């Protein structure tokens with residue numbers, strides 16, 4: 528039975544949207560409706576519901592792109608129906624993916640950038656899993672060749688993003704995570720040497736640590752491992768988690784050596800949808816040379832037509848993000864990326880300077896020595912009458928989302944507050960933010976919170 532008679536349907540398109548029957552009654556929320564509904568009305572109901580989400584441009588907790596130019600929107604629309612895995616049907620999308628791989632291999636100074644391997648992923652998480660798997664396979668091949676047991680692999684890292692905890696658990700690798708200490712937030716060569724043994728499949732420095740935005744010292748760690756190899760014969764590869772830094776450092780600090788210029792760095796992951804400036808849903812993993820990716824991790828599928836190599840955890844996936852990444856690489860070039868990222872770094876330093884002047888905060892990071900654009904700070908010791916969680920909570924009432932969270936390891940008693948600055952942010956927005964932040968601090972100075980919120984009560988931000 529049709530939901531509406533012809534007369535009613537005509538009536539529906541004639542009367543105002545919010546006077547229609549679908550608008551006047553509650554829509555089903557946890558069951559699919561029995562009947563079809565008018566698409567305009569349903570569109571507006573869904574659209575309106577999304578008003579309850581935060582404003583993504585004011586979300587200073589995320590590393591991901593929230594501003595995309597009109598041509599990215601156009602290309603995404605044009606690619607909406609293209610499955611990137613159908614490489615035979617959409618050979619030009621496949622070609623574009625391939626170009627991006629070699630552009631990035633070249634940007635990361637691979638000695639064989641024209642012939643090396645890599646692929647797009649859904650983000651750095653999938654890219655990290657693939658990089659980690661290649662390390663595990665290589666290690667196991669080495670061990671089996673030497674006739675040694677290969678049952679207890681371990682991976683050494685600093686305070687990593689959750690994807691490495693997932694990798695370790697999903698793929699049965701012991702994670703030797705070096706927690707932070709007061710005054711030492713990064714993985715150090717000394718800590719690596721303490722933990723390394725013959726079962727270490729690799730070391731993963733993070734180039735742009737989630738907690739602090741800092742770069743871990745890849746070169747120093749590599750040099751310590753060079754020395755270890757000379758002394759003990761252990762040859763330990765490095766995978767760099769450059770989710771953010773991979774699209775920042777090559778442009779704003781090209782002389783900083785962290786990439787394939789270091790022979791020990793065998794693979795790198797980077798998020799296209801973070802500082803790669805592309806829409807959500809794209810990351811990349813690149814190997815130094817094709818020999819660094821074990822052949823038997825590559826599957827060949829023939830049921831799409833042609834013989835297509837694939838190395839991924841996913842199968843079907845939209846092609847638009849890849850195309851948009853290519854557009855961004857061409858459109859911005861080195862100059863564009865450099866200027867955009869530098870502007871964001873400058874805004875971050877500017878905000879840190881203003882926040883410091885408020886008198887309550889110690890600046891932990893302002894991006895001036897290199898790192899991800901943004902800033903983070905802690906409360907100075909002593910009673911301020913408010914916590915960082917209170918501030919995050921209060922400034923949310925103006926729409927800004929600013930993360931507060933504890934550090935890790937022995938530094939877990941330190942709470943930090945962090946702002947990320949991305950493409951689409953201006954000095955004007957920085958001033959608006961600083962004004963709102965100042966107002967919140969002044970409010971708490973006049974109305975101290977007697978019983979500060981615990982992290983749980985404040986809701987916490989998870990990134």
Ligand SMILES: *Cc1c(COP(=O)(O)O)cnc(C)c1O
Pocket residue numbers: 590649650651652653655688690733734735736737768769770771798810
């Ligand atoms: C964001 C991030 C990840 C996860 O990347 P996605 O692209 O969100 O999957 C991994 N590592 C680091 C250092 C990150 O910043």
